[in-house]
Amino acid sequence: MEITWNDFEKVEMRIGTILEVDNFPEARNPAYKLVIDFGKDIGIRKSSAQITRRYSAEDLIGKQIVAVVNFPKKQIATFMSECLVLGAVGENNDIVLLNPDFKVENGLLVG
Template identity: 75%
Template sequence: MITWNDFEKVEMRVGTILVAKDFPEATKPAYQLIIDFGTEIGIKKSSAQITNRYSIEDLVGKQIIAVVNFPKKQIGKFNSECLVLGSVNGEDIVLLTSDLKVENGLRIG
């Protein structure tokens, strides 16, 4: 069990995917994403293994939920700056999204 204080340390924010492209250097099939988290957080990059369910065209303009306060993670030559969240069933990942369009950068809590 974690405490409420532990939960509050995880900074989950809404962002809009601006760019999605193939990531052929990744060990498992993945996309490179560029995500807008609004003026306070700004633009961040992420790698996401979501190729089973989503095409690049599906992703651009989609609002997603991501953890934005993890340290950067080097994945090959790519520097991932946030963790895009989704429900996971083996290799099948469904992104966590907002059912209504909201302001980029809103905190999830």
């Protein structure tokens, strides 16, 4: 499906740093609960991510990621997700997170 440039401009992707990671046993598929810092303008947001196959909780602390921050909140089991962490989805839902090559300021716009 083709979208317009105006459609793309509505998606707000930002850089954030993962501050906290907790297991999410209530989720239907193995997942973590993430607390992510998107800088002073956006602040702290929470997300759920099915990334347990490739990443340990320890690997994720301090890692910068790309996320969509302007979707509506979404209830996932007992957890309210406030942003969507982006990753490349391989076979069997093997997800590799999208992240900058170099450390950058939290909250920077991805475009």
